[in-house]
Amino acid sequence: MTRPQVVVHSSPELLAAAAAARLVTRLVDAQTARGSASVVLTGGGTGIAVLEQLRELPARDAVDWSRVDVYWGDERFLPAGDPERNETQARAALLDHLPVDPERVHVMEPSDGRFGDDPEAAAADYAEVLARAARPEDHGPVPTFDVCMLGVGGEGHVASVFPSSPAVYETERTVVAVRNCPKPPPTRVSLTLPAIRHATEVWLLTTGDAKAAAVSMALGEAGEVQLPAAGARGQLRTLWMLDRAAAAKVPGVFVPPLV
């Protein structure tokens, strides 16, 4: 696993704009290399802010959106169209404004979907979606996502994988149902850390002084059980994009010398 890189931006707005620009470049490079690209979206304020910035970015049209596979790192298990669903927010922020191929927008089932109010069945179904999308060169039941974007919780959760939760101990399944989630709403569907680690690049995006301790611990000695963000690593790159407040306690070894 790669050593994490840290990039610090002067404000949350600039972080979101810079991440949007970085995402365009990453997707264009992937499409140039192999004709398609894949991205895992995240919920949360920072993740959605990136999508809103991307919507307004003229360079967004450099991506052939009809050849992008869109996945989610987690989803709030609510009825379709519920404003709290990550899908609802991502469609409003970006996807409804792009010529995406609906067949390549891979949604986690809602609580009034094909499986009704059964998050375990919805999780198993999404694991099947990932397994069907995987190719032999992915060496596992998950596609090698070009980039997996993640927000970070104040106690170090990523997606809906929370400290010391059953999900963080999962080593076999790629997608699990999460109940009694500390962050409302309580029931969710989430990728597990082994699935997240299939990504070529994992980007952790967070802002605000409430996250500074979790960021510091994740980049320090904390283990993934107590600090799931510490286990969110990409195969080729792990990038932390922070604003100054969230970076306030980053270990000095990660901060470039001021020249």
Ligand SMILES: O=C(O)[C@H](O)[C@@H](O)[C@H](O)[C@H](O)COP(=O)(O)O
């Ligand atoms: O569904 C969710 O809530 C997200 O996937 C979750 O993992 C989020 O990214 C973090 O809680 C950070 O959220 P903020 O960016 O709003 O702090």
